[in-house]
Amino acid sequence: MIKQIREPLIFELSAKGKRAVRLPALDVPETKGVLAGVPARRDIPGFPEVSETEVARHFTRLSQKNYCVDLGFYPLGSCTMKYNPKVNERISGLPGFAGTHPNAPADLVQGNLEVLATLEKLLGEIAGMDAFTLQPAAGAHGELTGMMLIRAALEARGKARKYVLIPDSAHGTNPSSAHICGYAVKEIKSNETGTIDLDSLAQAMTDEVAALMVTNPNTLGVFESDICRIAKLVHDKGGFVYMDGANMNALTGIVRPGDMGVDVIHINLHKTFSTPHGGGGPGSGPVGVKREIDPFLPTPRIVAKGDRYELDFDRPQSIGRVRSFYGQFGVILRALSYILTLGPSGLREVAETAVLNANYIRKSLEGDYHLKYTTPSMHECVFSDKSQKASGVTNLDISKRLIDFGLHPPTMSFPLIVHGALMIEPTETESLRDLDLFIDAMKKIAAEARENPDLLRSAPHVTYVRRLDEVKAAKTPVLRWEEKG
Amino acid sequence: MLARIGIRSVDELFGCIPGNVRLKRDLKVPGPLSELELVRKMQGTAAKNAANGVLSFLGGGAYDHFIPTVVDYLSQRGEFVSPYTPYQPEVSQGTLQAIFEYQTLVCQLTGLDVANASLYEGATAAAEAVLMAQRVKDRNRVLLARTLHPQYRETIRTYIKNLGIEAVEVPFTNAGTLDPGALSRLLNDATCAVVVQSPNVFGVCEDLKSVSDAAHGKGALAVAVIAEALSLGLLEAPGSLGVDVACGEAQSFGLPLGFGGPYLGFMASRKDYVRQLPGRLCGETTDVEGQRGFVLTLSTREQHIRRERATSNICTNQALCALRATIFLETMGKEGLRELAWQNVQKAAYAADALEAVRGVRKKFSGPVFNEFVLEFSKPWPAVDAALRAKGILAGLPLAPDYPELRNSALVCVTELRTKGEIDRLAQALKEALR
Numbered sequence: 001m002i003k004q005i006r007e008p009l010i011f012e013l014s015a016k017g018k019r020a021v022r023l024p025a026l027d028v029p030e031t032k033g034v035l036a037g038v039p040a041r042r043d044i045p046g047f048p049e050v051s052e053t054e055v056a057r058h059f060t061r062l063s064q065k066n067y068c069v070d071l072g073f074y075p076l077g078s079c080t081m082k083y084n085p086k087v088n089e090r091i092s093g094l095p096g097f098a099g100t101h102p103n104a105p106a107d108l109v110q111g112n113l114e115v116l117a118t119l120e121k122l123l124g125e126i127a128g129m130d131a132f133t134l135q136p137a138a139g140a141h142g143e144l145t146g147m148m149l150i151r152a153a154l155e156a157r158g159k160a161r162k163y164v165l166i167p168d169s170a171h172g173t174n175p176s177s178a179h180i181c182g183y184a185v186k187e188i189k190s191n192e193t194g195t196i197d198l199d200s201l202a203q204a205m206t207d208e209v210a211a212l213m214v215t216n217p218n219t220l221g222v223f224e225s226d227i228c229r230i231a232k233l234v235h236d237k238g239g240f241v242y243m244d245g246a247n248m249n250a251l252t253g254i255v256r257p258g259d260m261g262v263d264v265i266h267i268n269l270h271k272t273f274s275t276p277h278g279g280g281g282p283g284s285g286p287v288g289v290k291r292e293i294d295p296f297l298p299t300p301r302i303v304a305k306g307d308r309y310e311l312d313f314d315r316p317q318s319i320g321r322v323r324s325f326y327g328q329f330g331v332i333l334r335a336l337s338y339i340l341t342l343g344p345s346g347l348r349e350v351a352e353t354a355v356l357n358a359n360y361i362r363k364s365l366e367g368d369y370h371l372k373y374t375t376p377s378m379h380e381c382v383f384s385d386k387s388q389k390a391s392g393v394t395n396l397d398i399s400k401r402l403i404d405f406g407l408h409p410p411t412m413s414f415p416l417i418v419h420g421a422l423m424i425e426p427t428e429t430e431s432l433r434d435l436d437l438f439i440d441a442m443k444k445i446a447a448e449a450r451e452n453p454d455l456l457r458s459a460p461h462v463t464y465v466r467r468l469d470e471v472k473a474a475k476t477p478v479l480r481w482e483e484k485g
Numbered sequence: 486m487l488a489r490i491g492i493r494s495v496d497e498l499f500g501c502i503p504g505n506v507r508l509k510r511d512l513k514v515p516g517p518l519s520e521l522e523l524v525r526k527m528q529g530t531a532a533k534n535a536a537n538g539v540l541s542f543l544g545g546g547a548y549d550h551f552i553p554t555v556v557d558y559l560s561q562r563g564e565f566v567s568p569y570t571p572y573q574p575e576v577s578q579g580t581l582q583a584i585f586e587y588q589t590l591v592c593q594l595t596g597l598d599v600a601n602a603s604l605y606e607g608a609t610a611a612a613e614a615v616l617m618a619q620r621v622k623d624r625n626r627v628l629l630a631r632t633l634h635p636q637y638r639e640t641i642r643t644y645i646k647n648l649g650i651e652a653v654e655v656p657f658t659n660a661g662t663l664d665p666g667a668l669s670r671l672l673n674d675a676t677c678a679v680v681v682q683s684p685n686v687f688g689v690c691e692d693l694k695s696v697s698d699a700a701h702g703k704g705a706l707a708v709a710v711i712a713e714a715l716s717l718g719l720l721e722a723p724g725s726l727g728v729d730v731a732c733g734e735a736q737s738f739g740l741p742l743g744f745g746g747p748y749l750g751f752m753a754s755r756k757d758y759v760r761q762l763p764g765r766l767c768g769e770t771t772d773v774e775g776q777r778g779f780v781l782t783l784s785t786r787e788q789h790i791r792r793e794r795a796t797s798n799i800c801t802n803q804a805l806c807a808l809r810a811t812i813f814l815e816t817m818g819k820e821g822l823r824e825l826a827w828q829n830v831q832k833a834a835y836a837a838d839a840l841e842a843v844r845g846v847r848k849k850f851s852g853p854v855f856n857e858f859v860l861e862f863s864k865p866w867p868a869v870d871a872a873l874r875a876k877g878i879l880a881g882l883p884l885a886p887d888y889p890e891l892r893n894s895a896l897v898c899v900t901e902l903r904t905k906g907e908i909d910r911l912a913q914a915l916k917e918a919l920r
Contacts, residue, residue: 006776010586010815020816021553026828027905028835035830038690038853039721047593047819055555055816062583063564067576070563079569087520089561092743096531101543102745103882104536111533112744125513137605137746138801140788151647160647176788176798180616182647185793223501252512254499259506270801278805279580280570280765281603282747298643320643324546324608324636324734325745333527341523343516352495359498360486376501403576413572413789432486458773463575465778470574473770473782477759479599480589 006464007061010048011481020052046483065464066279067408073434075361077380077411077423078171078219080249080271085341088275088334097333102325106311113309116326117302119286119336126339126347127245127265128258129288133297134327139246141322142266142285143177143213145298148319149264149289150211150240151181152296156317161210161239167196169220169415174213174244183210190417194220194373196230205237211264215244216257219415219423220373221358221380223250231261240264240293248272249427250355250379253348263290269328272350273335284331298322353428354379357435361426364439368446372418380425384418388449395420397456398445400467404460405441540907541879542836544857544898545686546607546634546712547745548737551825551902553816556739560809570765570801574780575772580804581779584767587811594714594814595731596722597753602765602781603803604750607734608640611680611710613763613797614732614752615641618678618706619650620761620796626651626675628705630663632685634712635887641680655679661689661850661859663696672703678730682710683720687850688833688857688896690720697727706730714738714751716855718817718826730754739813740806749806760786763797828901829856832908836899839912845919849894857898859884859891864919866893872918878911 074081100109120132136142154160164178167188175185186204191197212234216224231241243257245267257265269275270283299318300311355378362381370386385395399409411423448455571577584602591600604610615627629638631654653671656664679700683691697707709723711733723731732752768782788795833856841848845863862869866883873880881895
C-alpha cells in the first residue's frame, strides 16, 4: 500500500442514514408499552453510520499499518512471538465449540469439559505440577490467582505472612500482582551473573515471607542454576516458590518446574503454546499447583466420573472464582491443538531450537553490542546500547531503525537492571535466513551508529507515521474522538 | 549454527540446568498429530457437545446474537491476529487506531468521558471498578446489589478479600430491583461505591438515576455494571443518569458464545478519574511531521512503570475482542444497533406474554425487562427442565442454586436470533410439560 494514504477515523467517514446491515423484519407482533418508565435514549450522538464497503476498506487499510508475526521476524523479548499455526484458528472456530453457551448444563457440554480436563492434565505433565486451573485470563491474572492460592494455603497453615520476595530483574506485573494480593514487596538484588544472590535471599527469607516469585529462565534469558537450593531455602522457612512461567518456551520437554521445587506456576498459553497475541490479547494464564495447594483452586473444578465429566462447586477451601465461566476457552482450544500437533518430541524440539536460535544471535552480535551479563543464555539474550552511547544513540534509536529494515524491534522497557536494554527472543519458528537477516540489520545499524547516528535518531523513515510525540499524548490526553463544533 | 556458537551439540546449551532435575524421559503427551488427524479428532470432541442442535433460551451473562460476516472476515486478518501489544506505535497504527475508535464507541454508548482499551471480561471488570472506587474515595466498604450477577459478586469478593475491603449486599424487591430503602440504610460515609447491574441478573432494568443520587448523597461512586451491552443501544446512557463508572461485558458485540471466553470487559468513567483507570489507554498525538497518530499513553498508571503501585496488574488484555466489537458496532451503526436492541425487547415481550399465558407459569418480577425475564413454574424445575429437554429445548437458567428463595424459577433469554416459531414451540412444550 502507498505510504501517503491516510485513513480517517470511522467517525469522519460517517454520513447520516448510511447502513451496513439490514435486519430481518420483526416476526412477532409489536407489544405496546414495553420499557414503560425506563429512560430510553433518543440518539447516540456521533455514533458511526457507514456502508459495508467502507467498513471493509477501513479495516483492511488499518490492518496494513500493522507489523505482525505473519509478516516477519518479531523478536520481542519475553513475549515469545512465535508463528501461530492456522489450523488452531479453525479448531477454535468449529461451530460445535464456538456455539456452546457457558450456562449449558454439564451433560450437554461433555466435549468442552473433556477439552478443559485434557489440557489441565497435559499442562500438569509438561510443568510437573499436580493440578491446573484454566480460569485465569492472562499471565498477570495467573500471577494474581497464584498469589491468592499461596495466601490461602498459608492461612490454612495458620498465618498469611507479610512479604513477597521478587528479584530486581522481574517483570512489572510480579510486584503489582503480589500487592493486589495484600503483600508488601521486598526486592532481591541480582548478583554479577544476573541471577538471584543466595546470600541476599537467605537474609531476606524470614518466617514473615510468604513466597518468592521467580522467573526461570529469568528476564535476562539466564537459567537460575541454583533453583533447587533457592527452593530449599524458601521451603525451610515455610514459604512457597512461585514461578512466573512466561519463559517456559526454553524448558518444554527439557526440565519441569515442579521437579525443581516450584510450588505454584502460571503459564502463558499465548507465549509458549502459540496462541495468537491478537494485538494485546486475548491471552490465557493457567495456574499449576502442587498437591497441598489443590484444595484452594478456583471453583468450579472439572472432575471425571467414569467416562463423564462433572463440575464440582463443593470446595470449601477454594479461593472462589477469579472470573466468570471457565476461562478463555477459545484460547484453550488452540493451545490443546498445538500440544497434540507437536507431541513429546515436538515439544522438546521447541525448547532446543528456541535456545539454539537465541545463542546463534547472541554469538553473532557479541562484537557489535554490549552484553552486560555473560552468563549462558537460554531462549533470549539481553544486549544494551552501551557500546553506542558514545555516538549519542540509545536503544530506542536502534529499535526504530530496525523498523526501516522490515523487522520488529526487541523489548526495551525491562529488565530494569540492564540500562538501555535490547531483549531479543527469536523463538523456534524462525529460519536461519530470518535470523541472518536480523543479524545483518543489527550489524549495519551498529555501523550506522558510528558513521551516521542521525539516521538512527530520525528513524523510522518508511512507516505511515514517523516517530510519535508520546510526551504530548500524556500531557494533554486525547483519548476519544469528539464531534467538532 | 553450532560451529558459530562454538559447541558440538544443542545439549551443551542446557548445561546450566542441574543434571539431577533434567527430564530423562519423553513427556507423556499424545501426538504428534498431522493437521488432518487433529481436525478429525477435535471435530469428534466437539460432536460430544449434545448442546449443539438444542433450542436454547439461555442468557445470564452470555448472549446469543447475530454476528455479521464482515466481523469474522476482517478480524481474522493476520495483521490483527498475530502482533502483540502496540509497544512500537509506528508499526502498530492499525491496532492503535482501532483501539481509539473502540474507546470512542464505548464513551458514546455509556455517555461517559473516557474508556480504557479493554479488560478481561465482565466479572473482572466489575472487580477492577471496585478497586478503582476504593482508590478514588479511600474508603473500604462497597455495596453490591444482590441483583448483580452471582459470578460477578463472587469474583469481586475473591479480589477484595485480601485488601481489607468489606462487601455488603443490598436485597431486592418484588419488582426484581434493588431495594431503595435498604440501600439508604446501608449507605454510609465509609462506602466507596454502590455497584448495581442494569439490566440486572433477572433481566430487569434498574433505576440508575435514583441509585446514583443515593450513592452521591453519601459521597460514594455509582458503578453501573452492564452484562448485556446491547441494552446500551436503546436504554439511556448510564453517564446521563449520574453513573460515575460503567463497566461490564461486551460479548454481545460480535463475540461468539464460545463456552464463556474469550469475552470483552469494558470500563468507562468520568474524566476526573482517568488517572485511576486500570488497563491500557490509547491516545491521539502527532509525529515529527505533524501527522496524526496514536500511541499507548498515561502508562505511569501501569505495572511496567509503577510496579507494585500500579492501578492494576493487568498487562495483556483483550485487544482482538475489542477489535471485533469495534467492527461489529461500526457495521451495525447508529440505526442498526438501535433496531437490534429494539427487536430484543420486542421478542422478549412477546415471549413473556406467550409463556405467561401457559397455565402454571408466572412472571416472577414486575419490573421492565430488556431481553430476559424470570418465570416461576407450578411444578419443580427439574421435572419441567427434563420434559423440555426431551423435546430438545433448554428453556433457561435455573436460579435456585444462587437464589434459594427463587425455587422452580428460570431465567429465560430471547434475543433477535429466536424466531416466533421457536418461541411458540417453547410455549407449546411448556404447556405439555405443565399439564
